[in-house]
Amino acid sequence: MSSEKPRKTATQLVTGGRKKEFTGPVVNVPVWRASTHLYDDVASLEAGKKTNSDGRFFYGRRGSPTQWGLADALTGMEPGAVGTMLYPSGVAAISCALLSVLRPGDVLLMTDNAYDPSRSFADGFLKRFGIETRYFDPLITDYDSVFCERTRAILLEAPGSLTFEVQDVPAICGEAKKRGVVTLLDNTWATPYFFTALDKGVDMTILAATKYIVGHSDVMLGSVTTHEKYWTRLRQTAQQLGQVVSPDDAYLASRGLRTLAVRMKAHEVSALKIARWLQTRSEVETVLHPALPECPGHAIWARDFTGSSGLFSFVLKGSKAKAAAFVDALDLFGIGYSWGGFESLALPVHPETCRSEVPWDTGRNIIRLQIGLEDSDDLIADLESAFGQTTGLD
Ligand SMILES: *Cc1c(COP(=O)(O)O)cnc(C)c1O
Numbered sequence: 001m002s003s004e005k006p007r008k009t010a011t012q013l014v015t016g017g018r019k020k021e022f023t024g025p026v027v028n029v030p031v032w033r034a035s036t037h038l039y040d041d042v043a044s045l046e047a048g049k050k051t052n053s054d055g056r057f058f059y060g061r062r063g064s065p066t067q068w069g070l071a072d073a074l075t076g077m078e079p080g081a082v083g084t085m086l087y088p089s090g091v092a093a094i095s096c097a098l099l100s101v102l103r104p105g106d107v108l109l110m111t112d113n114a115y116d117p118s119r120s121f122a123d124g125f126l127k128r129f130g131i132e133t134r135y136f137d138p139l140i141t142d143y144d145s146v147f148c149e150r151t152r153a154i155l156l157e158a159p160g161s162l163t164f165e166v167q168d169v170p171a172i173c174g175e176a177k178k179r180g181v182v183t184l185l186d187n188t189w190a191t192p193y194f195f196t197a198l199d200k201g202v203d204m205t206i207l208a209a210t211k212y213i214v215g216h217s218d219v220m221l222g223s224v225t226t227h228e229k230y231w232t233r234l235r236q237t238a239q240q241l242g243q244v245v246s247p248d249d250a251y252l253a254s255r256g257l258r259t260l261a262v263r264m265k266a267h268e269v270s271a272l273k274i275a276r277w278l279q280t281r282s283e284v285e286t287v288l289h290p291a292l293p294e295c296p297g298h299a300i301w302a303r304d305f306t307g308s309s310g311l312f313s314f315v316l317k318g319s320k321a322k323a324a325a326f327v328d329a330l331d332l333f334g335i336g337y338s339w340g341g342f343e344s345l346a347l348p349v350h351p352e353t354c355r356s357e358v359p360w361d362t363g364r365n366i367i368r369l370q371i372g373l374e375d376s377d378d379l380i381a382d383l384e385s386a387f388g389q390t391t392g393l394d
Contacts, residue, residue, distance in 0.1 A: 009261065017068070080198040108132070
């Protein structure tokens with residue numbers, strides 16, 4: 001099985017984590033349900049391992065081969081990574097990653113287009129523990145104005161999941177490194193399939209695996225992958241906070257991972273076709289999709305990413321009521337939170353409520369689309385019909 005040549009990502013997605021001692025004679029790592037792990041004798045219990053294992057068997061809170069197989073596969077997707085911790089949601093992954101590096105008195109920098117619950121964690125929980133959060137323009141170029149002596153960590157998200165500005169992750173990480181600041185990236189939109197983070201300078205890369213990794217809208221899961229320097233504290237923090245993922249959920253996520261490459265390519269092609277079609281519509285003010293030149297940070301996306309996923313937004317001309325009526329008029333697009341599954345979703349979103357540095361004009365109404373794996377012609381027909389049904393409104 002071993003080969004000196006680094007394997008391509010699609011191959012790693014298929015082979016990752018499928019160690020013989022995890023799978024037994026079957027292809028996928030099965031669901032190992034366990035709280036208690038049994039030892040052969042007291043001597044091996046005291047030695048902290050089961051005699052016939054690689055030393056990881058201990059107790060259910062530390063997982064079992066089902067979770068280890070998934071974690072190993074995610075680690076394998078990030079060159080330079082040494083390990084991955086799993087969490088019961090993406091939000092738990094973000095919170096635990098931040099808690100593993102921050103101390104009272106620190107300043108956390110957070111991109112102004114960050115996922116709203118990341119802001120809530122910072123403005124609520126972290127504030128109570130004496131950690132101050134300062135927000136910055138995602139398209140920052142003047143670094144001296146944001147870093148200070150107390151800056152300890154910086155949370156990035158590229159692109160932001162409502163307005164899609166793409167940050168210059170390598171440049172920001174370079175500036176952070178010069179100042180001894182830890183960098184964390186929410187990489188949920190691209191996944192390591194389209195953006196490997198650690199080799200761009202990121203210290204900890206975070207996924208809401210709920211989205212594309214799981215890919216089927218039926219499991220909540222998060223992950224953090226890191227290199228040698230932060231691995232021990234990441235692992236210890238997760239263990240001290242009692243973070244553990246159900247083996248059934250880990251199993252479903254491993255299943256999702258096997259098809260990530262084909263799904264991502266399909267999301268990409270279909271989303272781009274629909275985004276370009278939306279650009280031709282007179283009802284649309286602008287389309288916010290990182291692969292389109294009009295998206296802020298497009299040149300950075302083109303330089304750093306190997307592709308684009310299925311989530312983007314557009315600004316619909318007219319009132320909030322019109323935006324709501326447009327979404328209601330859609331038939332194939334479900335109305336609901338989350339994304340990354342096989343099915344399409346549409347949602348009016350309100351960035352003006354979760355920003356402080358770069359305000360978003362309340363009069364500009366955004367509709368966010370998650371393009372699923374349906375036929376793109378059917379999705380376009382659905383959008384066209386919704387435009388038709390809402391023509392009279394303003
Ligand atoms: C959904 C999401 C999360 C949180 O993931 P959950 O599993 O829902 O907790 C974090 N970041 C981004 C960008 C997301 O879209």
